[in-house]
Amino acid sequence: MVVQALKDQGVDTVFGYPGGAVLPIYDEIFQQNGIRHFLVRHEQGAVHAAEGYARSTGKPGVVLVTSGPGATNAVTGLTDALLDSIPLVVLTGQVPTFMIGSDAFQEADTVGITRPCTKHNWLVKDTDALSGTLHEAFHVATTGRPGPVLIDIPKDVQFAEGEYTGPKAIKSHYTPKVKGDLDQITALVEAMETAEKPIFYTGGGVINSGPAASQLLRELVDSTGFPITSTLMGLGSYPASGDKWIGMLGMHGLYEANLAMHGCDLMINIGARFDDRITGKLDEFSPNSVKAHVDIDPSSINKVIHVDIPIVGDVAHVLEDILKVWKSRGRKTASAEVKSWWKQIEDWRAIRCLDYKNSEKTIKPQYALQRLQELTKTHDRYITTEVGQHQMWAAQYLGFEDPNRWMTSGGLGTMGYGFPASIGVQVAHPDALVINVAGEASWLMNMQEMGTAMQYHLPVKQFILNNERLGMVRQWQELLHGERYSSSWSEALPDFVKLAEAFGAKGIICSDPADLDDAIMEMITYDGPVLFDCLVEKHENCFPMIPSGKAHNEMLLGEAETQGVIDAKGSVLV
Amino acid sequence: MNALNIKQGATSHSAYNLRSTYGDENERHTLAIIVENQPGVLARVIGLFSGRGYNIESLTVSEIDHESHTSRITVATTGTPQVIDQIKAQLGRIVPVKDVHDLTVEGPSVERELALFKVAGTGDKRVEALRLADIFRANAVDSTLESFVFELTGTSEKIDAFAELMRPLGLVEMARTGVAALSRGQD
Ligand SMILES: Cc1cc2nc3c(=O)[nH]c(=O)nc-3n(C[C@H](O)[C@H](O)[C@H](O)COP(=O)(O)OP(=O)(O)OC[C@H]3O[C@@H](n4cnc5c(N)ncnc54)[C@H](O)[C@@H]3O)c2cc1C
Ligand SMILES: Cc1ncc(C[n+]2csc(CCOP(=O)(O)OP(=O)(O)O)c2C)c(N)n1
Numbered sequence: 153m154v155v156q157a158l159k160d161q162g163v164d165t166v167f168g169y170p171g172g173a174v175l176p177i178y179d180e181i182f183q184q185n186g187i188r189h190f191l192v193r194h195e196q197g198a199v200h201a202a203e204g205y206a207r208s209t210g211k212p213g214v215v216l217v218t219s220g221p222g223a224t225n226a227v228t229g230l231t232d233a234l235l236d237s238i239p240l241v242v243l244t245g246q247v248p249t250f251m252i253g254s255d256a257f258q259e260a261d262t263v264g265i266t267r268p269c270t271k272h273n274w275l276v277k278d279t280d281a282l283s284g285t286l287h288e289a290f291h292v293a294t295t296g297r298p299g300p301v302l303i304d305i306p307k308d309v310q311f312a313e314g315e316y317t318g319p320k321a322i323k324s325h326y327t328p329k330v331k332g333d334l335d336q337i338t339a340l341v342e343a344m345e346t347a348e349k350p351i352f353y354t355g356g357g358v359i360n361s362g363p364a365a366s367q368l369l370r371e372l373v374d375s376t377g378f379p380i381t382s383t384l385m386g387l388g389s390y391p392a393s394g395d396k397w398i399g400m401l402g403m404h405g406l407y408e409a410n411l412a413m414h415g416c417d418l419m420i421n422i423g424a425r426f427d428d429r430i431t432g433k434l435d436e437f438s439p440n441s442v443k444a445h446v447d448i449d450p451s452s453i454n455k456v457i458h459v460d461i462p463i464v465g466d467v468a469h470v471l472e473d474i475l476k477v478w479k480s481r482g483r484k485t486a487s488a489e490v491k492s493w494w495k496q497i498e499d500w501r502a503i504r505c506l507d508y509k510n511s512e513k514t515i516k517p518q519y520a521l522q523r524l525q526e527l528t529k530t531h532d533r534y535i536t537t538e539v540g541q542h543q544m545w546a547a548q549y550l551g552f553e554d555p556n557r558w559m560t561s562g563g564l565g566t567m568g569y570g571f572p573a574s575i576g577v578q579v580a581h582p583d584a585l586v587i588n589v590a591g592e593a594s595w596l597m598n599m600q601e602m603g604t605a606m607q608y609h610l611p612v613k614q615f616i617l618n619n620e621r622l623g624m625v626r627q628w629q630e631l632l633h634g635e636r637y638s639s640s641w642s643e644a645l646p647d648f649v650k651l652a653e654a655f656g657a658k659g660i661i662c663s664d665p666a667d668l669d670d671a672i673m674e675m676i677t678y679d680g681p682v683l684f685d686c687l688v689e690k691h692e693n694c695f696p697m698i699p700s701g702k703a704h705n706e707m708l709l710g711e712a713e714t715q716g717v718i719d720a721k722g723s724v725l726v
Numbered sequence: 727m728n729a730l731n732i733k734q735g736a737t738s739h740s741a742y743n744l745r746s747t748y749g750d751e752n753e754r755h756t757l758a759i760i761v762e763n764q765p766g767v768l769a770r771v772i773g774l775f776s777g778r779g780y781n782i783e784s785l786t787v788s789e790i791d792h793e794s795h796t797s798r799i800t801v802a803t804t805g806t807p808q809v810i811d812q813i814k815a816q817l818g819r820i821v822p823v824k825d826v827h828d829l830t831v832e833g834p835s836v837e838r839e840l841a842l843f844k845v846a847g848t849g850d851k852r853v854e855a856l857r858l859a860d861i862f863r864a865n866a867v868d869s870t871l872e873s874f875v876f877e878l879t880g881t882s883e884k885i886d887a888f889a890e891l892m893r894p895l896g897l898v899e900m901a902r903t904g905v906a907a908l909s910r911g912q913d
Contacts, residue, residue: 263766268777272821275765292821325762326821451815454808 153279153316154243154305155180157286158187160319163214165190165205165579167198171218173245173258176310178216190579190608193600195222197572199229199300200598203238204576207559208534210362212239212293213576219245220258223304224265228566230300231269235563236385237360239298241289242270248308249277262304271299277306279314287322296328297449298360328448332465332473340420340444340461341477347418347442348489349496350378353401353430356385356562357423357447359555361467366555368471369422370394376478376485379497381409383424384547385562392551398497403429403698404544407505407707408497410696413438414704415496421445423467426456427563428725436703446470505696505709506548515665517542517617517688521549521589524615527672531585533557534577538570538594541623541694546589568597571614575601578610585613585676592618592685593642602655605681613675614683619690620645627693652683663687700725750806754783755830756837756907757814759799762822763789770820771799780805780813784839784882786904796824802882802905829907837907841885846873847896855895862888873898 154177158166166189170178181189192198195217202213217226223244233240247256263275272292276282285303293301344350352373358365366389373380373396380390381401390397399406401413413419419441424430426445431437437457444461445453453462463470478484508518535550536559537543543560552558559577561569574588588595595616605612619642626640649659658678662671662685675682697708761767768787775782784802789795803813810828817826829835843864845855852872859866859876862884868875878888882905889900 264769267766267770268773297819325824449815449819451812451819453815455812455815458808 153283153314154286154310155184155187156316157283157319158214161287161290162211163187166214166216167192167201167205167576168216169195169198169218169222171220171222171245171258173219173247173307174216174222174243174305174310175245176307177243177245177305189216190575190604192572192575193603194598195225196229196568197575197598197601197604199226199233199240199242200566200569200572201576201579201601201604202240202242203229203233203236203569204536204559204573205580206238206240206576207359207573208556208577209580210556212241212290212298215240215242217242217244218258219247219262220260223260223262227265227269228564230266230302232561232564232566232569233300234269234271236561237298237356238300239293240300241286241293242300242302244302244304245310246275246304246306249306250308252306262302266302269300270302271297273302273304275304275306276309279309279312282309282314283316283318284322287317287319288324290319291322291324292326295326297452329464330448330466330469332446332463332470334473334477336461336463337470337473338477340463341474341481343418343442343444343461344376344378344420344478345481345484346486347378348486349412349416349493350376350418350420350490351412351416352378352380352420352422353382353413353424354380354386354389354422355383355424357425358386358389358467359423361423361448363555365389365423365466365468365471368468368475372471372475372478375475375483377487377490378420378485379412379494381405381413383427383430383562384560386424387547387558388552388555391553393553398501400547401430402427403432404548404694404696405698406548407503407696407709408500410698410704410707411500412497416441419443421447421459422471423447425452428456431456432698433701433703438704503709508692508695511689512665515663515668515686515688517545517619517692518549519665520615520617520668520686520688521545523668523672524587524589525550527669528585528587528676531676532581532583533585533587534559534574534581536560536570536573536577536586536588538588538590538597539565539567539624540591540594541619541627541692542589542591542617544624544694545617550589567591567594569594571595571598571612572601572604574612574614575604575610578605578612579608586611587613587615590614590616591623592616592620592645592648593622596646599651602652602657602681602683606656609680611678611680611682614681615675616648616683616685617688618645618648618685619688619692621690623692624694626691630693631699648683648685652681655681657681657683659683659685661685661687750808752804752806753810753830754802754804755810755828756835756905757801757803757817758827758829758907759801759817759823760825760827761797761799761820762824763795763797764822767797767820767822768799770822771801771817774816774820775801775803775813778816780809784904786906800905800907827909829909832909834910835907836910837881837905838879839882839885839902839905840877840879841889841900841902842867843876843878843889843892843900844873844898845876845892845896846898848872851895855892858888858891858895864888
């Protein structure tokens, strides 16, 4: 029955790991062909793989794991998906209903444990309710603000015969509003017509809303001529090569993007959530702007920043209406003023905040990514990342032209996300070039998934910027803790080439900038999983950086400015 | 630019002190949360308050429509206006929550609580307790020669006041239901 419901939901791919409490479902899977099951090596890997699958396709990712330890291993992935609004349907086995509460073998209170880290969850005690619950689960995961849901299914419920209901019969009262309020939209258009220093601040919500949203966004940006910046989660919704693009904003965002946010008079937030990596010091956040905010989740609006023009609705629907209203009122903008605003932005851009001191002897991580960008940009390419400095450099130095091609753990910042996510992406796009930009420490957190990549011939490329440090932690210790590098050395590292070979994969090591291009080409052209150990400068810092507790216009650009920058009040922040 | 006459946006809180009360006062609001009566729904509501650091001053819950599996949770909470709005929006995100009413702002409402008081004593104190109970229109629902159990319905303030008076007169124990509330008028 479970398999039937999945098929009726259009599912053809499941990531999972078996165990006693889900054997009946695994037995069903064994006896059919429509659904492919990918056996991961750890349940956390299953959830991240499903996240990669979901983010790169726009479809929900599906996970199947056993009770007890299977379910608890999935918790990090669920929390990650909740914070990044990724639609997942996770099925867990549970001990039989008559044993629940008896501390049975591999019993855990899965719905209790996962209640705060799912959008919603269910314990199904009655087989007749099973198919309906499954269909509702897909509805909840994918409707409104997407998120992970979990269904806990006791073993006796899996075995029992029950009534099957198809997806059509399901009525759910959960129907979030998608159309924005027209008065508010008109208010926004009025503001756009007179704004002298407007800026689009876009986020993951544009990706969540689907490809049409990115198309409409491009149309609106290009026809108004306003500058656009995006959060880490929204990269690709407007092309990095587009001429209105001013780069990512935030703690490690570009100088011009952050100063434009600080100095704008109209901020148009589309599907972003005023995260603390963006706002910095709240009372100095963009002090002179009128703020509009388009978000499907009413709780995102006025949560952190008070906005003047709140618009609750789906990005694509709202953008369509904004365009309609703006066009019908004669496509007006204060073009002369906007032109001088661009002049100002160009001046900021002239600072060239991403410049760094290159070296002929050691590979600078920024250089490695610039070369990776040059050598892969014409490919059908998908990028995932782990968490740390390499993640920020990847966001800064790689260019994303389309949505759904950039998978990273933003909200939770989960080290160990990138490798399994790259596996999920490759499963969804078998012929694409899928690269996980990694740090050596993060990569080790889910390295067992190399077995999965080998088993299913998934040619994922693991591009490790190996600085032999927990680089991001080390950077903070340098700036905040008097260069006392407490436990931020990656010690006793394995020989990554041998490690790759032990799994039957290809290992490449590179330490000389002169060899880098050839080594990258070797990685790209190899037909199979590659572990690329790129030995980079060990103490490089990631700039620009807005130190914790500072405002956008107090950004650090380079090494010289880093002494004593974070005061005692800032140092309690994360 | 302010052609629109909308007030400017920046807030005055610091990022890590989102719930600071700079400028705005704490308010007490009574929320009626209409939920689908499924297992765990109360845990979700309570978990939201504890997980996000909101206050619960009083909480009552009971099924109100068996046919449609609907329950009503009444919560009295305090917070700045921004926090109260956030609480309502967060409650609205919980999937089995059908509706959230803020009775404090949606027009006049009635709020009642029921409490039971056990008061033990003899002589003057006993007489005084009974006299006060009469003034408060509390009923004696149990009596022995040395004790009473009074039942009192009213606003939370009235119940607080009665408890204060009973304390020196031999209050042994009390139990209160928490607030139940409805808006006034026909709808
Ligand atoms: C080490 C590290 C450093 C970081 N530094 C930065 C940084 O410098 N800059 C940066 O930008 N980020 C940074 N991040 C990421 C940051 O923590 C947040 O994850 C990110 O900024 C949030 O992106 P977002 O605002 O686009 O929101 P998301 O988390 O993507 O949320 C999407 C928003 O859109 C809404 N939404 C969803 N679907 C729809 C729809 N269909 N229609 C309308 N609205 C919808 C949601 O309700 C939500 O409010 C960093 C992360 C790490 C780990
Ligand atoms: C699971 C988990 N544990 C701890 C952290 C805290 N943390 C953030 S970045 C980082 C260091 C990452 O090191 P590495 O993967 O080598 O990347 P680098 O910063 O060196 O590029 C740590 C420990 C985290 N984000 N996730």
